Amino acid sequence: MATITVHPKGWKPAKGYANGMVATGRVLFVGGQIGWNGDQEFETHDFIGQMRQALSNIRDVVEEAGGSIADITRLTWYITDKDDYMSHQAEIGAAYRDVMGYHFPAMSMLVITALIEDQALLEIEATAVLP
Secondary structure, three states: OOEEEEOOOOOOOOOOOEOEEEEOOEEEEEEEEOOEOOOOOEOOOOHHHHHHHHHHHHHHHHHHOOOOHHHEEEEEEEEOOHHHHHOOHHHHHHHHHHHHOOOOOEEEEEEOOOOOOOOOOEEEEEEEEEO
8 A cells, every 4th residue: 555644845853643644445444442452351551551552453454454553544543531642641642652653644632521431531533545
């Protein structure tokens, strides 16, 4: 798959995300992933641990479909605590890179009041374009 990151001339650099991506291939929509494992059990109850697990879950789904991290073109994050997110930026960046490397697709983040699973602190949806 070929992807091109879109960044309008004259705009300040995007930090940790792309403003847009162009890709060709088969589209995979990954349902919202939360911080539990494949057995639907939470191994951690902190934001960083759940974020790492949710991203790992996304990676696993994409790889099962025949793709890789580089094929992910969009992530939509739903978080329940903006302050928790903002106060752990360095740890979030490190955990993100551990799972996703230096691949930064288009992203959106929404702060919401709750998720269906009471123990979940975040949910992340993904779109990937597979070769």
